[in-house]
Amino acid sequence: EHQLSASLSLQSSREYHDWFLAYVRFLVRRSSGAGTCPFWLRLRELCYDLLGPLSSSSASSSSAEAWQSQVLGLEKRALLQEAIELIAANDALAQVSSHIVLTASDVNS
Numbered sequence: 100e101h102q103l104s105a106s107l108s109l110q111s112s113r114e115y116h117d118w119f120l121a122y123v124r125f126l127v128r129r130s131s132g133a134g135t136c137p138f139w140l141r142l143r144e145l146c147y148d149l150l151g152p153l154s155s156s157s158a159s160s161s162s163a164e165a166w167q168s169q170v171l172g173l174e175k176r177a178l179l180q181e182a183i184e185l186i187a188a189n190d191a192l193a194q195v196s197s198h199i200v201l202t203a204s205d206v207n208s
Contacts, residue, residue: 112171123182146199149179
């Protein structure tokens, strides 16, 4: 998380992307898939942050307007797709990735 913050401060999209993937890999390796595992909870939170508001009606207008679809010029949903691929490679987290994929499909349709 510190490296991601540093990349943001330096305005380096390449470093941000590299550290993002490293962070997701770390969370995936440490996650058990159990709902109480702090690594799993952080991974899930990260994915939903990248996904953004599910719809303009389900989120308050101020939070929907505040959500930015990009970070340092990188599309958040493209980052989410990369995260999902890493999550899906872990059998214990397959259900999590499936749920996020279905939710993302609903948002994009």
